[in-house]
Structures are given as C-alpha cells and as structure tokens.
Amino acid sequence: MKRFPHTYVIVFAIIVVVAVLTWIIPGGEFIRKTIVANGHERVVIDAQSFKYVPNQPQIWEIFGAFFQGFVNQAGIIVFILIIGGTFWVINSTQSIDVGIQALVKKIHAANQLKMIRILGSDNVAIVFIMLIFSLFGAVFGMSEETIAFIVIFVPLAISMGYDSIVGISMTYLAAHVGFAAAMMNPFTIGIAQGIAQLPLFSGIEYRFICWLIINSIAIAFVLWYAHRIKKNPQRSPMYELDKSWRSNHSASVDISHLRATAKSWIVYFLLILTGVYLSFSFSKTTIQIGNSVVSFNFIALITVYFSISSFWAIRKSLRYFILNLLITTIFILILGVLGYEWYIKEIASLFLGLGITTAIVFGYSANETVKQFLDGAKDILSAALVVGLAGGIIVLLNDGKIIDTILYHIAQSLKNTGEIGSVSMMYLFQNGLNIIIPSGSAKAALTMPIMAQFSDLIGISRQLTVLAFQFGDGFTN
Template identity: 30%
Template sequence: MKEGFKVPHTLILLLSMMLVAYLATWLVPQGFFDTVTLDNGRQAVVPGTYALAEAQTRLTPMDFLVAIPRAFAAAQDVIFFVFIVGGVLAIARATGTIDALIGRLLERFGHKPNILIFMVVFCFALASGAIGTAGEYIPFVLILVGLCKAMRLDAMTAVGMVVAGYGIGYGVSAFNPFTVMVAQKVADIPVYSGIELRLAIFLPFVLIGFHHVWSYAKKVQANPELSLTKGLPCPLAGTAEANYPTLNKRHQMILFGLIAAIVTAVWGISQKGWYLYELGAVFISWGIFTTVVGQIGADRAANEFIEGVKDLASTAILVGVARGIALIMEDGQILHTLVYAMSSPLSHLGAELAAVGMFIMQTLLNLFIPSGSGQAYVTMPLMAPVGDIIGVYRQVAVLAYQFGDGFSNMIIPTNAVLMGIIGMAGVPYHLWFRFCLPLFGKLMLAASVVLVLAVTFGYGEDVQPKVETTAQIQS
C-alpha cells in the first residue's frame, strides 16, 4: 500500500456503495418480474415475465438521505440484538466469568491453538449447516478475542474462526431450513434430497477454512508485527494473563445459564420459528440470571449493560447503513433488472459453465439480497427453468445457490451479521476484506470444481421433475 494512502472508514465505504446504488437507479433500466404469493405468504417471481416498468421511478437526493434512517429501521432486529448481547456480556464480564473462562481455556488449549481453531470452525459450520445459526455467534466473539489475545494471536484470528465456520456452514449445508429447504421447495424437488453429496463435501470445505485461519494465526504467533490488526485497540485490552481468576462455582453456574440460553435459542429456532427478537429476550433472561448469581447488584449491572451497549454503537451504525444499499435498489426498481440481466446469458452456455455461472450470479446477487431465503425466492424460480433448458438439473442449481449465498456471506459488507461480528471484535472492514479475500477465492475454486463434477455425474437426475413444456427464457 502506498505511503500516504489512507483507506476510508468502513462507514464511508458503505455510504459510497449506497451512493453508487443510488446513481445506478438513474442509469439501469427499471423493470419487474410478475410475482405470486406462495402458501407461506412469501413472494416468488414468475419466470419469463420480466418487463420494463411503464412508469420510471426517479429517486431524489432527499430519497437517498431518507433511505439511511429507513435502513436503520429495516435492520432494527440485528441492531438491537447486537446491543443486547453487548450489554449482557458486559454484565457477565463484570462478574469475572468471561476472564475466568478464558483462563480455563488457556490451560487446555494454550499450547494447542490449532486444535482450538479447528474445533471452533468445525462446530460453528456444523451449527450453521444444521439449523442456520448466524447472529447467535455474536456473543462468542469477545470471548474468542480475549482468548486469542492471551495466546499471542489477534482479533482477526478470532473473527476468522467465527466467520469461516458461519460462511462454510451455510455454503455446504446439508439441511439448513432457511436456505436448502426453501430453495428445494421453490425448485420443486424433494426437501433434503441430495444430502449425500452435501455431507461428503462438508469436512473438506471446513478444512479449507481451518487451513486459512491457522496459516495466518501461525504467522502472527511467530511474529506479531505481521498481524493485520497491529496497532488497533483490542476490545478486551487490559487483562493480563497472570490475573485470570479461577473458574469457581458461581462462574460455572453463569456459564451453565449461557448454555441453557443457547439450547433454548436453538430449540426456539428449530421448533417455534424464533429469530432475533426472541433470541434477544433469551439473552436478557441470561443477563438477569447472571446479575443475581454473580451478586454484582442491580445498579452496577445497569451501568455495565449501558457501557456494553455504548461500546457497540459504531457497530450498530454500520449494520444499519449496510441495509440501505439493497433498500435503494428496491426503491429504484432495478433489483429485478439485475437478476434478469445476470440470468439471461446462462441459457447460452454449456451445462458445466452454466452451473458455475449460476454460482457466480448468486454470489453477486447476495450483495444486493443478503437474506438467504429472500434470495431463494427471487432467483430459484428463474434458475430452475434455465437449468431445464440447458441440462443443469435443479439439484445442481440449488447447490449453486447455496454456494453463492453461503460463501459470499463472509465478505459482503451488506451482510448485517458479518458487520456485527467484525464490529464486536473492533476489526475494520477493509482489513477483514484483505484477510478473507484469499479464503473466499479458495472456496470459489473448490465450489466450481464440485459443480462441474456434479453436472458431469448427473447429480440430481433422480429427483428431476418431468417438465412437459419448457419455460421461455427471454434473451
């Protein structure tokens, strides 16, 4: 990097992307697909119905400015969940539980960071792949940052463990209810079919993520000057290794309460359809439990909670602004145009190249449609008939969607969960991008190979619907 060049603040980068999206609404043709309402109430596009909008919507500068507070409102569930987690963890740290836990983990893994990194990446990938966990990882970030700091690693290593597990879990998920189930239903193939391939590729992709994080961690441990976060303030600065308290019975009870809260959250997600509002309530309950068991007093707990929230104010701002990019494109009526423009050329490619093209298209569209299920409802009704025409089975089209949605979650700044995780750890986005881009490239290459082989060996032929009439894809 040239001396004197300063990378803009993450907030400036996001606002710049919003401005680019705003300008695009004046330059990109506006249009829509027809949509239908499914049994679950969600809207899905109808393939072959794209048409230019009769009335052009021209967003004014005022519309651009109004989109910023609207984006905060649209991302309120993530923002307030981040606030709650930050406040509750501050209470837990005031009881000494977090520091005691770090000290105990150091006793077990202090000389085996490779085992710790693999376990975190593997477990987080397993959870994301099984039940679609994502924002639930935010409470673990500060614990891992403190642990890495004590092991002469850095905050980037902690974030790498969390996000690699999260993104890979979504990308190669065997039965994520928010992505695999939705996409297969929209593509009209049996839910959870083709699971054997997804299970087979799970560990190899996890090993790619582990290798990337561990390779970086080894360099930092050997030479701290190589840390990408060198010179940045640590969120848990000030705790010396020798001062870690003993993990006593009171701390163990608080940690048991955390495990109970997580188990409750997992049950609620899988059985009751809970999401961030309910999860926030669960963590508030744990905060109250921690206050009582930790015997720190109501006033101190309140002050600690507020201080924890203050520390995450900048993170909340980034999460809110990140949502504004897609909001501008929706208001400017160009989101469907981008989907149409990206999907149309696929019909002119061979099956293998088209499968990889679907993957690339889904990756790019995740920047504008960061919701996994939302992306499935917009893109899979188009990808299924395109695949029917060019010989890409629908199971392969679903796999391309999974890869595109999951892996790009690790790097796109419009992903509110990612911004919450790196914000919690105090890692600027541009530094995270430098760390993650090589990993993203490795996963893209590996996924492309899997897709080509899936087409070659007829993955999904057994569940391919018999299509009597071919949908017309506009060129």
C-alpha cells in the same frame, strides 16, 4: 498515507450511485406471487412476467431511503444490539476465560490415558480449543471478539513450546473457520435466510458436513505448523517478537474462585422451577431434522441437565455457574429454533434474559448492568447501523423501479452459464464485495434481496444461494 473509506462512506456512495442509476436504467417489474413451501408462505417472482414500466428517478428520496431502511431492518438492528450487549456482560465476568482454562487442564490431565499419550496431550488441546472456538464462530458469529482471548492462549501456546501464531490460530483462526462454515450464525446465515424467506437455520445438516471438512483442513494445517515450530522454534517468523512472552509467560490466571451468593442460589432455584413448569406445559416437542421426526420432552431433559450441572457449577465457582447458563442457553436456542420455529424476536429475548440473569448472578447493580450492556451495544453499534444503511439501497432500487430490470438482465446474461456457473459467479461476487464491505450482516442485507430473487429466475434453490453468500463472505471476510 490515504485511509481507506469508512464502511458508512462506502454505503452512502453506493446509495448515491443507485440514485443516479434510477435516472439511467429503464424501469421494469415482475409479477410476484405468494406460494406455500414446507408450510411457510414465500413470495417468489414469476420469471415469465417481466415488463418495462416508467422508472421513478430518485433525488431527495435518498434521505428518506435511510429512514425507511432502518424501519425495514429494525428487528435485525435491535437483535444485533442485544446480542452485543449480552456477550459484553458475559465477557466482563471472565466466565468464558475460566471455562477455557478448565478445559485445557482436563485435557492435560487426560494424558494418563494411553490414547491421549499416543496422540499427544498438546495436540489434543489444540484440536479441542479450536473446535470450541469454531463452534462459537459457527453458532454465535464470534470472530474479532476472540482477540480478547489472545492474552490467555498466546502464553499458553508458548509454554507448550509453540509460538504466538499457534496461540492466535487456536482462537482467532478457529473462530473465523466456524464463521465461514456458519451452521447457525445469526449474523450471516440467520439474516440471509430471513431475507431469502427460508426457514431459520434450515439446511444445517449440509453446513455441518461443510463445517467438519473445513475444520479438518484448518486443524491439520495448525498441527503441521505447530509440530514444525516445536521441532525448531527458530523457524517461527515470530521467534524474536515472542522473546518477551517466553520470558514472562503465564499459561493461565487464577480467576475461577468466586463464591456463590444468595442471589445466585435464588436464581438457580427459580430457573429450575421455571423449567419444571415449562416441562409440564410443553410435554412434547417435535423436531424434524431432514426426513427424521423426533417427539420428546426436550424441555424436561434440558431442565434435568441444568439442575445437575448447575448444582455442581455453583458450588465450585460463580463463574462456572455463569458459564453453564451460557451452555444451557445454547441448548434452549437449538430447541427453540428446531422445535418451535424461533426467529430473531425470540432469540433476542432469550439472550436479553441471559444477559440480565448473568448480571444478577455476578452481583452487578442495576446501573452497572446497564453500563456493561451499553458498552457492548456501543461496541457492535457500527455493524447494526450498517444493516439499516444498507437497507436504504434496497429501498431506492425498489422505489426507482430498477431492481427488477437489473435482475432480469443479469439473469439473461447468465442464463446459458448453467447452475454451477451462476452459483460460482455469486460466490466470486461475494468474495469481491468483502474488499469494500467486510461486515457479513451488511452484505446479507445488501445482496440477499437481489440474489434470492435472482435464484428464482435462473431456477436454483434459494438455499444454494444462501450457501454461495455464506462461503463467499466467510472465506475472505
């Protein structure tokens, strides 16, 4: 059986095709100008300034394009590697597993409440778990990483009277739903908006509404399917394959009891002192969401939250403390992006600090920390390299003087389709591209430099272009 070409092979083939096109397509260029929008400088095309120029055929420049692509995308590549390494360290402590198990127990304990009994504790558990994993997908771009949780949630689903499809849906499907809506996904929205020169995670209000709608549809489907299987388990297409799970299932593994060490207490107090210092240094943080502006000492608020919640967590279990470090990091990330215009450098630094802190708290030696981090970076290295390789495509298009010619003729062909038609074509294009390039970050690096400038030519916002990319990538990723 023939194997489908590797992503690297596909990207290299595209680069070769682009190099050939530099010999065929006439050269052309637009005049570009820098404007200030919402307090940010932005390079845009003068749509009326296109003119043909001599093209620059590319041959040996193919290999130089690889190098320049990595140079141009170096920040994003390092960012991806740091995120991958940090989450590998956190996952190796099994802290996220413990947090999920605790949430499920709390939900079942809430069955004493009349409303929970009416809704059904199992239904509430499914909804709650799906929302948690959907948030992981929407905020951190978690998708195939959720495969590690299947060994927890498939037995849990079967013990609740469902099948393995429900267990996978609670984790894998939910994460992909969040990935598709992508409120703050750094690997898709973050990269796409950065390339499109938009403020990081801007437009989150609309994407949040989309996230709610898409999740509602997905959750309704899973609940319908779960109810159908619980009523008649033999209707499940996995009924025979789930027999081994049904006979040997264990809904949870007791891994939560791990006593706090002196190191963890030292880290706890040092982080509180750091928070107090920053609370006085940055006494007010101004956040603008839509047309609303709020000024408050959010750093002090996060510090108080961390002090109280971590004191409880560290006394209960070391893994709960690590889990709370992750939750606090999410709050800091949101505050940094909304209040201090953080970008890839700051977010990468934050997560690198989280990874090192987690390793210290869990008692890893320096060598073990490096090993875990490298394992995580190695696991996500292929995605990081694709970003650099895809960057080479744009280098050839620019150096060959054909990118503006392509933009001009596409814009001319779609000029009469209207805004809806143009955005629809962008969406369908991204859907089709998933067949050959499944990496969301690679597609962002490959297509957004063209799509962002194309949107300027046809008079639609770059934000809408990013949304077309996100949904086109997310729904068929």
